[in-house]
Amino acid sequence: MSEHEFQTGAAAATEAPISAEHARYLRKLKREKAAVRLTQILVLVLLFVLWEVLADARIIDPFITSQPSRVLDTIKTLYAEGVLFKHIGITCLETVIGFLLGTVLGVLIAVALWWSQFFSQVSEPYLVVLNSLPKIALGPVFIVWIGAGPVAIIVMTLAISLIVTILEVLNGFVNTDPDKIKLVRSFGGTKCQVLTKVLLPASFPNIINALKVNVGLSWVGVIVGEFLVSKAGLGYLIVYGGQVFKLDLVMTSVVILAVAATLMYQGVVYFEQWVLKRSRFI
Amino acid sequence: MQIAVEVCNVSMTYQTPEGEIHALKDVDFTVNDGEFICIVGPSGCGKSTLLSLISGLLKPTGGAIYIYGDRITGPSRKAGYMLQKDHLFEWRTILQNVLLGVEIQRAVTPQVKEKAIRFLETYGLYEFRDKYPSQLSGGMRQRAALIRTLMTDPEILLLDEAFSALDYQTRLAVTDDIYAIIKKENKTAILVTHDISEAISMADRVIVLSHRPGVIKKIYNISLTCHKRSPLSSREAPEFRFYFQEIWKELDIHV
Ligand SMILES: Nc1ncnc2c1ncn2[C@@H]1O[C@H](COP(=O)(O)OP(=O)(O)O)[C@@H](O)[C@H]1O
Ligand SMILES: [Mg+2]
Numbered sequence: 001m002s003e004h005e006f007q008t009g010a011a012a013a014t015e016a017p018i019s020a021e022h023a024r025y026l027r028k029l030k031r032e033k034a035a036v037r038l039t040q041i042l043v044l045v046l047l048f049v050l051w052e053v054l055a056d057a058r059i060i061d062p063f064i065t066s067q068p069s070r071v072l073d074t075i076k077t078l079y080a081e082g083v084l085f086k087h088i089g090i091t092c093l094e095t096v097i098g099f100l101l102g103t104v105l106g107v108l109i110a111v112a113l114w115w116s117q118f119f120s121q122v123s124e125p126y127l128v129v130l131n132s133l134p135k136i137a138l139g140p141v142f143i144v145w146i147g148a149g150p151v152a153i154i155v156m157t158l159a160i161s162l163i164v165t166i167l168e169v170l171n172g173f174v175n176t177d178p179d180k181i182k183l184v185r186s187f188g189g190t191k192c193q194v195l196t197k198v199l200l201p202a203s204f205p206n207i208i209n210a211l212k213v214n215v216g217l218s219w220v221g222v223i224v225g226e227f228l229v230s231k232a233g234l235g236y237l238i239v240y241g242g243q244v245f246k247l248d249l250v251m252t253s254v255v256i257l258a259v260a261a262t263l264m265y266q267g268v269v270y271f272e273q274w275v276l277k278r279s280r281f282i
Numbered sequence: 283m284q285i286a287v288e289v290c291n292v293s294m295t296y297q298t299p300e301g302e303i304h305a306l307k308d309v310d311f312t313v314n315d316g317e318f319i320c321i322v323g324p325s326g327c328g329k330s331t332l333l334s335l336i337s338g339l340l341k342p343t344g345g346a347i348y349i350y351g352d353r354i355t356g357p358s359r360k361a362g363y364m365l366q367k368d369h370l371f372e373w374r375t376i377l378q379n380v381l382l383g384v385e386i387q388r389a390v391t392p393q394v395k396e397k398a399i400r401f402l403e404t405y406g407l408y409e410f411r412d413k414y415p416s417q418l419s420g421g422m423r424q425r426a427a428l429i430r431t432l433m434t435d436p437e438i439l440l441l442d443e444a445f446s447a448l449d450y451q452t453r454l455a456v457t458d459d460i461y462a463i464i465k466k467e468n469k470t471a472i473l474v475t476h477d478i479s480e481a482i483s484m485a486d487r488v489i490v491l492s493h494r495p496g497v498i499k500k501i502y503n504i505s506l507t508c509h510k511r512s513p514l515s516s517r518e519a520p521e522f523r524f525y526f527q528e529i530w531k532e533l534d535i536h537v
Contacts, residue, residue: 179369186362
């Protein structure tokens with residue numbers, strides 16, 4: 001390849017006039033992406049149609065499996081009774097509070113553990129035990145201590161997501177290049193500056209990771225909490241529906257739950273992008 | 283000639299659960315104002331330890347260190363560090379990176395910012411001031427790292443294998459570049475390296491350390507006949523090979 005050809009080739013990759021070949025490649029890429037998305041939607045639609053048709057033909061028993069039209073009816077009824085948004089709202093609020101508390105407290109405790117070698121060594125076996133303990137086992141304890149209500153549910157959520165957050169953030173701190181810390185110290189930086197100038201920004205990916213894991217865990221915590229406390233919320237609807245054999249109600253709640261959980265996860269993804277853009281991370 | 287750094291009979295012993303590690307023993311030398319000193323020695327002989335001691339990040343277990351007559355007792359701002367990697371923070375722009383040191387010292391003023399801009403202009407990084415480190419070449423990154431250090435007005439520069447993370451070609455060019463800046467800014471510098479050629483190409487004097495515990499085996503005054511001294515032109519000097527062989531023998535490298 002001559003130098004001239006090489007240069008035009010390089011320019012094509014970065015500047016406006018693209019070669020026919022590259023345009024073809026881009027078109028192919030787009031087509032493939034569209035095909036994947038289309039198939040995804042198709043699968044979903046097919047699933048719901050199949051569910052509906054099979055139930056209508058009584059091949060599956062709609063009393064046990066429910067069916068999409070019944071789910072819609074249930075949503076309408078709940079809405080008409082004026083309780084739809086109450087249940088959704090309560091569950092979402094509990095989840096968001098538990099999620100935020102878990103994240104903030106988790107980061108703070110991780111900082112404290114990093115700050116004090118002694119504290120960190122003392123707490124190590126406790127963290128190991130708490131991490132492996134199925135936190136759900138503590139549910140009844142919280143209810144007895146705190147009382148059956150939203151607070152117990154939030155504490156349940158905290159119990160599930162807190163330890164994971166602490167460990168993940170601490171992991172980010174520990175894996176920060178010690179020379180970066182040495183650099184800050186060589187400028188006369190204090191421990192506090194090491195934290196704010198290096199550790200926290202360097203652990204940003206870990207913190208976001210913890211957030212993403214926590215979204216899932218918070219929902220687990222809230223639903224389990226609502227199972228146990230059973231007063232209101234989507235978890236309550238599921239338990240109640242199961243007890244009185246109203247599978248329509250159960251399925252409806254599950255569908256709403258799936259949508260809400262996805263939205264919250266997307267929220268975290270947008271938050272990540274927003275922070276990246278604002279501080280113009282690369 | 284004024285003495286910039288005095289290292290007086292410095293010893294350093296690390297305490298570990300497995301036992302004591304004698305890193306340095308009775309190291310004694312002085313560095314003159316404006317001098318470029320290179321310290322070579324096998325890996326693990328205490329070179330990084332020596333620089334940490336001079337910077338005050340570590341306290342010697344024996345002896346004392348003075349910078350322009352002041353005894354070093356704790357982390358001091360008299361010494362500016364350059365480490366093996368440039369350690370520019372990916373989440374800061376080049377200008378923000380360059381201001382890191384002064385920001386930590388809470389000394390950012392409009393004048394200081396102007397000074398940073400002037401540095402960036404002088405050393406060809408002005409157009410990159412709002413770019414992120416990943417958008418710069420290895421050489422430009424190392425230059426930005428040096429400016430970050432110079433911004434805090436250190437009296438001496440400590441370079442800990444500052445070029446060894448770069449590939450060979452880049453390293454020759456960057457070494458030349460950084461050397462020129464250090465000379466232009468009239469800074470006293472101590473570079474530790476395990477690369478004999480690099481040491482001879484930059485140093486006024488080369489200090490050879492032994493295996494652990496590091497003791498000074500020999501100090502070489504490097505005088506090269508070359509027209510205008512730079513790390514690259516030094517390598518062309520007729521005496522270069524002679525020094526190389528001498529230091530090689532002194533280091534007593536076995537494989
Ligand atoms: N914080 C420390 N605790 C215990 N031993 C250390 C510590 N830092 C360095 N050492 C030991 O001291 C010796 C010298 O280390 P260093 O100064 O990093 O050597 P060099 O930079 O010449 O490779 C090595 O054997 C190393 O293992
Ligand atoms: Mg070293």
